[in-house]
Amino acid sequence: MSAKLIHTLPFLYAVVLSWRVADAVYSSASPRSYSSSPSTMTEWRSARATYYAASDPRDDVGGACGYGDLVKSGYGMATVGLSTALFERGQICGACFELRCVDDLRWCIPGTSIIVTVTNFCAPNYGLPSDGGGHCNPPNKHFVLPIEAFEKIAIWKAANMPIQYRRMKCRKEGGIRFRIDGSGYFYSVLISNVAGAGDVVAVKIKASRTGWLPMGRNWGQNWHVTADLKNQPLSFEVTTSDGVTVVSYNVAPKDWSLGQTFEGKQFES
Structure with missing residues (x-):
């Protein structure tokens, strides 16, 4: 993609x-019933x-x-x-x-x-x-x-x-949005425009030189990870409260920079 x-x-x-x-x-949460x-x-x-x-x-x-x-x-x-x-x-x-x-x-x-x-x-x-x-x-x-x-x-x-x-069930135009911020090896990603259940309970991030890394909930729908992600395309795995997971591969290109927002796949609405 x-x-x-x-x-x-x-x-x-x-x-x-x-x-x-x-x-x-907040700490990461498991899906609710x-x-x-x-x-x-x-x-x-x-x-x-x-x-x-x-x-x-x-x-x-x-x-x-x-x-x-x-x-x-x-x-x-x-x-x-x-x-x-x-x-x-x-x-x-x-x-x-x-x-x-x-x-x-x-x-x-x-x-x-x-x-x-x-x-x-x-x-x-x-x-x-x-x-x-x-x-x-x-x-x-x-x-x-x-x-x-x-x-x-x-x-x-x-x-x-x-x-x-x-x-x-939420209906949204376009795909899930990922806004990347941070400093040094600390990265914060805002997850927004989520369809389906809408409320995200777990996020993983993957760079080309890493495996899937679980992200912690910072506050609201801001998620964070400490890792070396520079100069690598980024993929995201997002899970909502109903247990459904969507994976967006190579959402951000190798030359991404802080402050940018990228669009991935979307949950069914």
Whole structure:
């Protein structure tokens, strides 16, 4: 497969925002089980949802999942931040949910729903009670949407709305994207635009002079490895939470450089 360069961006160390998950470093995770496969749909469940304004700076670096500029990354405004009860310490990043407004005929837009991708975390506020402002406090199941997405299912005056949600299979344009950053022998790869289950649980990288090397989860969907990868084409093996694996060979050519993003194969959507 010939390498496909998507874009080149300057190296950015993401700023840890106050609403990001407290633990910034995660270990690799094994696939999780579902009550039903995300390749179809899970059952509708109850939760609540609020929104934030377009001028809110919280998505400037892509939030707790680290996707960077969400528009340039292809996610647009169809995104969501999850409360602790749903966020799974960042392992859920990249998963897709369908949301619909329920139980409030004053504010709901009848017959509508929206499919969103998890890109962020809504931190709890223990200074407020769970039923009095601490929307994202455990055990609340809460979704925080850009106002543009919220208004697809409800009138903005609704504020804190009861909703229903279900897990969906993700559909994405193009292949999985791999953005390579780092320094010296330390490399960080952002995995984005993942179809299928959407949430990545394991990544391996291979250069022409190495075997397959497991990568550790740094934070969100940023994965890291310490190795000599310079001047070698790079291949990636990506596994999602439903246990499906896709291998993209020679994604990055021999002359790749830091800050570049390459496109590989894609999961079935």
